[in-house]
Amino acid sequence: MIEAVGLTKRYGAKTAVYNLSFQVRPGAVTGFLGPNGSGKSTTMRMILGLDNPTSGQVTIGGFPYRKLPNAPRQVGALLDAKAVHGGRHARNHLLCLAQLSGIPARRVDEVLGVVGLQDVARKRSKGFSLGMGQRLGIAAALLGDPQVLLFDEPVNGLDPEGILWVRNLMKSLAAEGRTVFVSSHLMSEMALTADHLIVIGRGQLLADMTIKDFISHNSADFARVRTPDTEPQQREKLTAALTEAGGQVLPEQDGALRVTGLPLPRISDLAHSADVRLWELSPHQASLEEAYMRMTQGAVDYRSTIDQKAGLQQELPPGAMPPQQMPVAGQGQPGWYAPPPPQQGGQPFAMPQGQPGPYGAPAAPGAGQPGLYGAPAAPVAPGAADVNPYAQAAPQAPAQPPAAPAAAPAAAPDLTKPEDAR
Template sequence: MIEAVGLTKRYGDKTAVYNLSFQVRPGAVTGFLGPNGSGKSTTMRMILGLDNPTAGHVTICGHPYDKLPNAPRQVGALLDAKAVHGGRSARNHLLSLAQLSGIPARRVDEVLGVVGLHEVAGRRSKGFSLGMGQRLGIAAALLGDPQVLLFDEPVNGLDPEGILWVRNLMKSLAAEGRTVFVSSHLMSEMALTADHLIVIGRGQLMADMSVKDFISHNSADFARVRTPDSEPQQREKLSAAITEAGGHVLPEQDGALRVTGLPLPRISDLAHDQDVRLWELSPHQASLEEAYMRMTQGAVDYRSTVDQKEGLQQQLPPGAQPSMPVPGQGQPGWYAPPPPQQGGQPFAPPQAAPAGPYGAPPAPARFTASVEAGARMNPMPAPASAA
């Protein structure tokens, strides 16, 4: 498990992360979302001990990363797939990492098979495509057969088949009881992969809840109702009945009605009572992308002036600080940070970190099935030095 409490990072007078508290539990894929510049990469670097927090702390399985015994055997990470010596072959790159961590050499060929690079294992990595580089980075993260995995944009550069492979890999790792923490900007992929979401904006926590709850708290569901186009009087009659029953009706451009405030069975009953024929009565729930855009619209640092002129983005007054919405207040998993302090003032960490709405995680298990190449990833004996 990964646990951050009051995590803060300042670079001079700039606060990149402020008072960030969350838990990433085993047995689920946890998505890490936020606009560019929100502090996601800084947070992941602090988790892995690459940056020291200004205040607060973060632990993995109860220990800071640099205090973990043989950390590469417990934590695997993909932060920058390009961090490879271009003159080394894929196999030699992984072999050097294995030797540094006391991992048996046979493990290298196992993970090369899992990520589908076994046929190009002898090629120098400088000739790899972006997608092949991503696969090599994932192989390096899996090398120690770790229980905790962090991935930053793991599907970057992959084709549709590769994206599906990564999705299935993430799910299978979590199903074995591992802790899987994935940062991504692809909302459609997160909707299919993640079970839980942690969303930050301008370095502060905005949401810590399941994907289903996140969409529900940040979207307005509605029913789409359509009557015969040739009989506009029926549409008007149904609109009046829905309004009288306490619903709200908005016309859509194609002649359909958008209804909120009433469940679908009630709308159907009203249509039947008014002897109105329905061509369509369907529910609409916002996608993860729509919910995410709605929540984070006030935390975006870079805005297109063209989109603002076209009304596609909210135009803020000069010098105005956009307010950060806090949907889900009072719900399980919701946490409200205080406003950032200016000028690097002393920081007081919160009393306790909130627990996310998880059930008991499944017992940890070893990753034993190859996802793509059919290779087996067998449990490794601990090196003699680890004893």
Template structure:
């Protein structure tokens, strides 16, 4: 079990983690969620003894990581899949770790087979793709057959087959009674993999509960109601449900999103009003929606609300469109403002002045006289 008590980490004036307390229990996959910069990586580094807490403490099985006897055989971790010597083969990399930890060499071949790298075990890791590097990092975490495992973004770069494999691996390890702590930004994967969630924002604890409770506490379910394609029927039902205290939101496909009423109550009200229903189905918010709702105020790096913001408008067409020379550089984001004293790099050059008219016929030019000193002798006796 992993236990953090009052965990705080400061880097100068920056507080990365503040008064963080939680437990990661064995037998379940615990997801570790939070926006970028929330302190997840710092917390995992303190768990593994890579960073010293400013205040508080964190233990694994009741002891700090640095005091564990033969820690690599008790704790396996993947924090950075790129932390590999590129000149070593996959087998050499794992063999070095095994020899330092007293792990038999045969275990290296076992984990290479588990992660699917047995066919490239002799290849240098610098030629591995991102997904292959992730598999090698997972193999290193599994090398000592540990009871506690920590993974930071384990599915990064994996294809769908690899993601499915990691998901099943995490659940299998937890089913064996191990402690599995997984940090990820993929809410869809966490919804399928994790049993419990620890959510932090700006270094502080926001939630410590099961996935089911987390969704229930941070979102509101609704019912999707669909009537025959009759605006009058739909309007009638909307008035009846609104009068009963329901919240009504029309969908683009003509359905109604109804909140605040249970499905049997919606059905009874529709029946009493004489409105036929083609669909009446419950809908629960996803983990992603619940997560966005909870962490909305804890996001430090927020993107533009409009995905197209920052991109220039399409160039006008037709007779009013400015002519453009092929290959001429155009300003990427609108017309820049001119700076006094500086030539505008996007300004089109002024048209050259019209050339003077040339007469239709010109008299033949007289040959220019050749200086005597420049004449060239044609015979040897002429040169005397």
């Protein structure tokens, strides 16, 4: 079992991990989730004794990693698949690790067969693909037949068959009673592999619970309801009945209704009472990805700004209408998708309010202000916003030239007039 108590790591003024406490128990696959820069890699390095914590402690089976007798026989880890001498054969790389830990040579050939690299055992690792390098790293982690295993992005670069193999491998290792700790950004894969989740954001613990509980606590389920498309009056009648009963009804782009606040049997009873025929009445449960995004949206450090594509769109001809913005069903209304997320990771991120940006997205902060993207804003001709609000029009010459000073001997020629242009 892995146990962290009050784990804190600072690099100068930067606090990578703060007061982190959790347990990774044997017999289950524990997923380790968090945004980039949240402290996952730092935590795993401290578990393996590669970094010393500023305060707190982390133990494996009751001992710090550095005090474990013959640690490679008890703990296996894959943190960086590229940490291999490129000039060595795959077998020689594993053989060196085995000799350092007192592992018999026959185990090298066993793990090469487990990861499927027996046919390339005599090839130099510098010629391996990303997926082959991942398999070699997993082989190194399995070399000592350890009871505790840590994997950082183990399916990175693997093809679908390889991903399925890793998924089954993790489950089989946990079924043998081993402690399996897996860090990954692939939510769909974590949903299929992990039994328990530890989620951190900005170095602090956000969640420590089963996947089922995590999704339940960080999402709002809703029901999809559809009435006959040829009878819009029934859709309106059902909307009124559901709203009167305390439900929240939001239209979706495909014509269905999204209903929250009412259970499915109640929705069915209300539709029957209103004499409304239903073509669809189905429950919707949020995915792990949706729940994760809602939990961690206040702890994301790296966000993309919205590309306004300033100056790249051609101006529409006079009188033409700008392209219609595609509405998002229910966006901005109460009950959209789910209630606000927990506040442990900081303030939840909110899209900037104001005028819509291109393609229906909200405008980026500072859009339209001088100096956006580091360059002064180009002047926009009067009325250009009525033609295309996202295109930058070139400045137009004034209708009448400025009057020449009275003391000037002659007015400057007006090149806007045909006779002066000649």
